Amino acid sequence: MPTLLERQRGLRDWVLAAGGAPPLANAGLHRDNILGGLATVLAASFPVLHRLVGEACFTGLAQAYVRHQPPREAPLSRYGTGFPAWLAGQEVARQLPYLADVARLEAAWTHAYHAPEADPLDPAALTALGDAVEDAAWRLHPSHRFITSPWPVDRIWRANQPDAGDGAVDLGTDGDTHLLVVRPAAEVLLIRLRPGAFALLMALGAGLSLSTAWNNALALDADFDLEHELTGLLAVQVFTGVELP
């Protein structure tokens, strides 16, 4: 008789392989439950992708991904972090070139949804710094993610929400789409930023000072208006702290 370890490795190998004789009668019920269950988990995390390619195509992709990269932990909220990168190498992503970037946006949304809570920056702390604010380091909300794409992935995402109509999405853009995904309170926000504001926030998120970040923004956008953009970013509560080095 096989040992318990041999039993368990044998079932795992059979479930993740495509084909072969089942190790015991009815093992197929467990295989179907595992693969079907994980495809359902991925469909819940990537609903727009699911809608764009359809049920049959999505299930095929999801089950292929499960066999390529099965979960490494029981909480499944993070499962599928590697799905967008894997998807980029599949044939369907060559046919629909925006698909992998839409998937990256959905992975960012899921990250933001489950991220830890953090209190927003107190405006008084900013005022108290005075001119020293130029040298200060800024902390961004732990839920934040940055997405850049040559496609208008935010428009694609919004047009494929359950409550959206059937309107066609204009895929034309004048340059890259820069998005901030953040969940400062209960709701996940999806915010399109101008290139200068995006560069500023990326630099602040990397720990650079406001004066350096400002120069980065000006390098991309000569008309960059720091006060205007910073006011907008403060209003969406993407910052959680500001402190002198």
Place this chain on the structure above:
Amino acid sequence: MGITGIGLKARHTAELLAGRPGLRFLEVHAENYMGAAMGSGGPAHRWLTALRALYPLSIHGVGLSLGGAEPLDTDHLADLAALVERYQPEWVSEHLAWCRIDGTYLNDLLPIPYTTASLSLVADHIDQTQTALRRRILVENPSSYMAFPESDWPEAAFLAELARRTGCGILLDVNNIHVSAHNVGLDAGAYLAALPANAVEEIHVAGHEPVTHEGRAVLLDTHGAPVTAAVWDLYRQALTRFGPVPTLVERDANIPPLAELLAEAATADGIAVTLFGGEVPDAHAA
């Protein structure tokens, strides 16, 4: 107050908070609130915190792999301990099953052969869990489709011995007994009689569906349909033997409107009232 609780589903959250129906407890799957870098915040935790202020909680793990041949995942166990510390549930439960091997997680509750060697292994894992959580846990009987030729313990005797060795309680899923009885040939009545009368601290009832797999008729434990008459009969037998044990109406697929779940909870409470007297709360009479 009756003896029945329901599983917490996101779509019912607002209605539960607004209507506060009379329920003995709410049950959640531990893993939906866990995860190393994520999982500590967000809407799910906000809702659970609000509901925890209104109802006792049962935290039901599906991912610890008590029956796994490899050592328990100590990161998972520490995460579970933190969740239990945060929400202070009335019960913590897990399954007599495995789901993890060589670090790969298979999202199913996979059965183990019942041997003297597997008994020692599972007992050690339960001891380790109870030590880490600093409390007793309840262990649930699985639904079985596969029969292992090397099994030489009846499942009920195996569970009873686990409870005796580790001091754990038993979460008795009467739907799983019914499903397993059909699929692998258990005697449901003998099963109930073989369990110690004082070890059963929670009961699950759920729906199943008949399917045909490779030419065989199988009962599939889907948690996706109403509880059947046969399972309510077995539930009545279980209450008769074990007393008015807190009971979960379990539904994880085809989630119906809240009123339908509350009506099923009222059915369970009604059976308890018939057997033991008392009143069913009005809130259940949906």
